[in-house]
Amino acid sequence: MKIGLFYSFNTKNTQKAAKVIIDTIGDKVELVPVNVEEATHDDFNQFDNYILGVPTWWDGELPNYWDEFIPTVEDDSFKGKTFAIFGAGDQQAYPDNFVDAIGIMAEFFSNRGGKIIGAVPNKGYSFDNSAALDGDHFVGLPLDFENQAKQNKPRIEAWVKQILKEFE
Numbered sequence: 001m002k003i004g005l006f007y008s009f010n011t012k013n014t015q016k017a018a019k020v021i022i023d024t025i026g027d028k029v030e031l032v033p034v035n036v037e038e039a040t041h042d043d044f045n046q047f048d049n050y051i052l053g054v055p056t057w058w059d060g061e062l063p064n065y066w067d068e069f070i071p072t073v074e075d076d077s078f079k080g081k082t083f084a085i086f087g088a089g090d091q092q093a094y095p096d097n098f099v100d101a102i103g104i105m106a107e108f109f110s111n112r113g114g115k116i117i118g119a120v121p122n123k124g125y126s127f128d129n130s131a132a133l134d135g136d137h138f139v140g141l142p143l144d145f146e147n148q149a150k151q152n153k154p155r156i157e158a159w160v161k162q163i164l165k166e167f168e
């Protein structure tokens, strides 16, 4: 299986999480890291399976580089393609917009026919509102480097196992 791992290579925390994903994924998968800051339309569309790293910035919004990239693919269909999304956020400083960007991305790709996998229970997080919630699950994996740094590695390892099953 081939998976495109899209994130910004210039981030601090997303990059750390991506490294754990790369170390965990195993040799049955051809994981192709792509810097979303330099990705073209064709770089993105060559895959059927995606892992997207999307931290939340600006009180519930996408960071600039994702915001600039998204229009490149807004007229595409992602029917038959599968997306797993992880995202850094800070549940104490931004309790009303915790990891909103995961929800924004999930909605964008599911509106264009994509299948979203990698949902995790909201148990163990403490916040007031999140656009990434669907009932009592997040539609991707939230990572909080400011408040729950120690949990990131085990959370990522469990999530990678989960999505590898769900990609199949």
Ligand SMILES: Cc1cc2nc3c(=O)[nH]c(=O)nc-3n(C[C@H](O)[C@H](O)[C@H](O)COP(=O)(O)O)c2cc1C
Pocket (backbone or CB within 6 Å): 011, 012, 013, 014, 015, 055, 056, 057, 058, 059, 060, 061, 088, 089, 090, 091, 094, 097, 098, 099, 100, 145, 146
């Ligand atoms: C200006 C600013 C705005 C932020 N807004 C949010 C937010 O709305 N929701 C959230 O969960 N985290 C928010 N954060 C926290 C970041 O998502 C968090 O620090 C994350 O780990 C950054 O990841 P990165 O280093 O990969 O960019 C914000 C951080 C900054 C500096």
